[in-house]
Amino acid sequence: xxxxxxxxxxxxxxxLRRVCLxxxxxxxxxxxxxxxxxxxAPSKLAGIGDSISQGYSANGWLxxxxxxxxxxxxxxxxxxxxxxxKARVPSMAVQSVSVSGAxxxxxxxxxxxxxxxxxxxxxxxxxxxLELGGNDVCNRARSSGADPTTNMYxxxxxxxxxxxxxxxxxxxxxxxxxxxxxxxxxxxxxxEAGIQRRGLYCQGVWSLAGICRIVTGETNAARRASVxxxxxxxxEALGAEVSAAQARHAAKLRILTDWQGVAASGRSLGTYRxxxxxxxxxxxxxxYSSGQRKLACVAWETGEFGVAANVPSCVAQ
Amino acid sequence: MNKTxxxxxxxxxxxxxxxxxxxxxxxxxxxxxxxxxEVRSLAAPEPGASAGEYQRRAVTLRLFGTQGGGSGEAAFAxxxxxxxxQTRDVRIGQTLGRNLVLTAVTxxxxxxxxxxxxxWVPVGADLPTxxxxxxxxxxxxxxxxxxxxxxxxxxxxxxxxxxxxxxAEQVTLADQPALRLSVVAPGGLLQRLGFADGDLIFAVDGxxxxxxxxxxxxxxxxxxxxxxxxxxVAHGHSQWEATYRTR
Numbered sequence: 001x002x003x004x005x006x007x008x009x010x011x012x013x014x015x016l017r018r019v020c021l022x023x024x025x026x027x028x029x030x031x032x033x034x035x036x037x038x039x040x041a042p043s044k045l046a047g048i049g050d051s052i053s054q055g056y057s058a059n060g061w062l063x064x065x066x067x068x069x070x071x072x073x074x075x076x077x078x079x080x081x082x083x084x085x086k087a088r089v090p091s092m093a094v095q096s097v098s099v100s101g102a103x104x105x106x107x108x109x110x111x112x113x114x115x116x117x118x119x120x121x122x123x124x125x126x127x128x129x130l131e132l133g134g135n136d137v138c139n140r141a142r143s144s145g146a147d148p149t150t151n152m153y154x155x156x157x158x159x160x161x162x163x164x165x166x167x168x169x170x171x172x173x174x175x176x177x178x179x180x181x182x183x184x185x186x187x188x189x190x191x192e193a194g195i196q197r198r199g200l201y202c203q204g205v206w207s208l209a210g211i212c213r214i215v216t217g218e219t220n221a222a223r224r225a226s227v228x229x230x231x232x233x234x235x236e237a238l239g240a241e242v243s244a245a246q247a248r249h250a251a252k253l254r255i256l257t258d259w260q261g262v263a264a265s266g267r268s269l270g271t272y273r274x275x276x277x278x279x280x281x282x283x284x285x286x287x288y289s290s291g292q293r294k295l296a297c298v299a300w301e302t303g304e305f306g307v308a309a310n311v312p313s314c315v316a317q
Numbered sequence: 318m319n320k321t322x323x324x325x326x327x328x329x330x331x332x333x334x335x336x337x338x339x340x341x342x343x344x345x346x347x348x349x350x351x352x353x354x355e356v357r358s359l360a361a362p363e364p365g366a367s368a369g370e371y372q373r374r375a376v377t378l379r380l381f382g383t384q385g386g387g388s389g390e391a392a393f394a395x396x397x398x399x400x401x402x403q404t405r406d407v408r409i410g411q412t413l414g415r416n417l418v419l420t421a422v423t424x425x426x427x428x429x430x431x432x433x434x435x436x437w438v439p440v441g442a443d444l445p446t447x448x449x450x451x452x453x454x455x456x457x458x459x460x461x462x463x464x465x466x467x468x469x470x471x472x473x474x475x476x477x478x479x480x481x482x483x484x485a486e487q488v489t490l491a492d493q494p495a496l497r498l499s500v501v502a503p504g505g506l507l508q509r510l511g512f513a514d515g516d517l518i519f520a521v522d523g524x525x526x527x528x529x530x531x532x533x534x535x536x537x538x539x540x541x542x543x544x545x546x547x548x549x550v551a552h553g554h555s556q557w558e559a560t561y562r563t564r
Contacts, residue, residue, distance in 0.1 A: 051555040062491055063556060099462055101555040105381060105395060105404060108461040112402035117461075138553055150384075150391045154424075157382025157395045160441050164379065164402060208497070209490055210515040211554040282491050285554040 039254045039304065040176030042089050045082050046125035047071035048114040048165065049098035050135055052295070056100060057286045064100060070295035071129045072096040078292045081129055081299050088305065095121055103139060104132040104161050104184075104234075105153050111165035119172035126177040128169060129299055131269075133158075133184025133234060137227065138212035148214070148223040149230045159237035163245065170249040177252070180303050181242050182295075183235040183259040183270030188215045188228035194284045196276030202284035211285050232262050235270040258302035258311070267311045269298055348375050351449055358432040360418040363451040370452050371415070376400065378413070378444045383422050392422040399443065403459065414448030457509045458564075463557050465511060466564040469541045476506050476539065483507035485518070485528045495519045495551070496526055510535070511559070517551040538563065 047053050049071065051064070058068035058078070067073050072094050073080035085092045097117040102109040111132055118125060136153055143150040162181065169179055190212055194202035206216035218224050239259040246255045258268040265271050278294070280286045287295065297314030300306045351371040356362060363370065377399040385391035396413065397404045407419045413429075417436075421428035426439040431446070438444050456471035482505010485496040495517040501507050512518075518526065521534040537543045538561055546561045 056555065062493065100557045101463075101552055106406070108401065108403040108459045109463075110397075110402060110404060112397070113461055116402060135553070135555070145391070152384070153395060154382045154384050156424075156440060157384065160379075160381040161395075161397075161404075163441075164381070164397065164399075168402075205490065208488060209517060209551060209554065283554060 039178050040126050040174060042085055042092060042127050042178075044093040044095065044123060044125040045071070045085055045127045045129070046094070046118050046121070047081075047096035047098045048111055048118070048128060048130040048132065049096070050102040050132055051100035051286060052134065052292075053096065053098035053131055054100050055292060057280045057283050058289045058292050060280070060282060060288065062282060066096065068289050068292055069096070069098070070292045070299060071098070071131070073292065073296070075289065077289045078296055080292075080296045081303070084296070084300050084305075085127065093123070093125075095123075095125065098131075101135060101139075102132060103135040104165075105136050105157055106139065111161055112168050115165040115168035119168060124172060124174055124177075126174050128173070128177070128179045129182065129303075130162075130165065130179065131182040131184075131295075131299075133231075134187050134212075136184075136234070137187050137214060137231060140214050142214045142217050148218065148226045151214070152227070152230050153234075155230070155233040155237040158234045159241045162238060162241045166241070166245040166249070166253075166255065170245075170253055173253065175252055176254075178254045178256065178304055180256045180258075180299065181238060182299060183238055183257065183268045184231060185269050185272065185274060186228050186231050187212060188224045188231065189274055190279070190285065191215050191218065191224055193274055193276050193279050197279055198281055198284060205284050209283075211283070231270070235259050235268075236262070254304070256303060258298055258308075260308070266315060267308070268302070269295065272298075272315050348447075349373055355416075355432075355449065359415045359449060360430070361412045361415045363415070363453060366451055371449050372452070372455075373447045373449050374414070375445075375447050378438070378446060380427060380438045380440050380442060380444070382440050383424060383427060385422075394419060394422050394427045396427075401461065403461070414450050414454070416449040417446070453509075457511070457561075459511060463559045465559065465561045467510075467538050467561050469539050469543070469563050472506065472509075473539050475509060479504045479506065481506050481532050483512070483531075485531050487528060488517070490517060490551075493519060494525050496528060496531055506535070510538075510561070512550070513552065515552075517556075519549040519551065519556070521548050522546055 053069050053071050055065040055068035055073060059065050067075045068078050071081045082094045097114045099109040104111050140151040215224050215227055239257055242255050242257040259270055260267050278287060278291045280288045294315050298311050301310040301314055302308050351368050351373050353368045356368045379397045379399050381395040381397055383394045393406050393408045395404055395406050409419050412418045416431050418430050419427060420430050426437060429436045452471055453475055456468050456475055458466045460466055482502035483498055484500040486499050488495050488497045498512055498516045501512050501514050526534045537546050541563055543563055548559045550559055
């Protein structure tokens with residue numbers, strides 16, 4: 001049933017929407033109603049996110065460069081979600097609340113806190129893209145014990161943090177708004193990607209700046225894979241919460257995600273295996289503008305106007 | 318339901334249509350001063366502090382989840398305050414405010430003790446309660462978006478009592494000079510300002526500090542007339558400018 005719902009969410013054409021509505025009526029018995037597909041015309045976009053959304057180092061210079069962010073950016077090299085909306089709706093506005101260092105769960109800039117800031121905006125957006133999670137992993141201390149995931153949040157914690165954010169948005173967004181929740185990249189691939197990108201330089205930067213030591217400080221591949229397995233659990237929890245939230249807020253919001261399960265390799269951010277060329281050679285962590293372009297493409301193609309089947313071509317660019 | 322609670326509910330219903338938030342029963346019952354008897358029952362009192370230095374603050378806590386359930390050192394709970402959604406990871410024996418102490422963690426929930434009261438909080442549930450805080454606990458307030466409001470007079474007292482609490486070394490990252498915080502002591506000024514071991518400080522009000530110059534640079538926050546101090550800091554892979562405003 002959940003699989004059918006996701007398929008419906010990805011469909012754009014009227015004839016297909018009728019099919020989805022028909023399926024939705026059937027699924028109402030399990031808590032997913034047809035009204036989930038009612039949505040308003042896009043007028044304003046907001047982003048909930050972290051340094052990736054802030055375009056950190058995306059032009060090769062350390063620091064935030066929001067023009068290169070995959071949601072709010074305006075640089076042609078990125079072709080952001082905002083730029084793509086603007087091409088369809090010239091009056092489209094954007095007001096992002098993303099914060100470098102933010103987590104889905106922890107701290108004072110987490111998903112729910114950023115959602116609350118969106119609720120404080122004078123003109124509420126009717127499109128929101130949420131991308132978080134990397135810091136939930138990278139801000140946790142590396143464990144020297146038998147279990148490398150000891151210091152990581154549980155999948156339940158991760159899901160409840162997302163739930164708080166979606167429920168907060170549901171309390172203030174206009175009727176028919178669309179919220180898109182992006183899965184989190186497998187940051188455990190960072191170690192191999194960094195070694196491939198700049199070898200000893202990246203190892204030096206990671207050590208000096210304490211960058212994602214839970215994976216960059218871990219030379220044992222099996223232990224890094226355990227961290228990756230927890231990230232898969234986060235993304236599964238994210239997918240489950242999106243389905244549950246869609247049922248809770250069906251009368252008001254449409255909630256989408258790119259996540260299609262662990263088995264759908266390369267068809268979401270969470271299953272894309274990034275490599276050396278995808279990361280920035282200066283800080284050995286953040287995506288360069290070409291990586292931001294891939295993110296924007298995946299977000300767009302898994303959003304209301306995209307075609308999910310195009311995602312593999314996004315990441316192959 | 319007592320009369321105070323009924324009043325809170327009635328206010329809530331009336332104001333909801335105006336888009337305003339009403340006082341919850343917890344706020345009516347729990348805001349304000351603390352007496353000496355309550356101070357004696359605190360789990361983590363400030364040594365030598367009188368009742369007048371404490372304040373009770375009404376909050377609703379939500380247990381996002383738990384990790385490493387059991388009584389071991391690995392177990393911790395992630396708890397958010399629902400008015401700001403700011404979270405804290407709390408381990409067994411640690412406190413929320415000075416009064417609530419975490420006594421047990423399981424995969425289903427946590428147990429908290431508040432004086433003689435024992436409270437069970439299931440994962441995902443809300444707990445309307447009150448935190449008793451010493452004025453030091455609110456000397457630096459994290460307002461979110463890397464903005465902090467600080468009270469200079471309290472920072473001076475904190476500095477005198479707990480010290481600067483840190484040491485730094487000069488490093489260079491991608492051709493940028495920076496200070497790497499090699500030590501951030503619990504309770505010291507640096508920790509209260511939100512810094513952690515390993516953080517990199519690139520600039521204070523636009524100037525790159527030396528290890529010996531870091532404390533004098535941050536000491537501007539002790540002056541009420543300083544207005545705002547800007548600190549460019551990196552934590553892990555992210556770098557931002559933190560703003561400290563006096564209040």
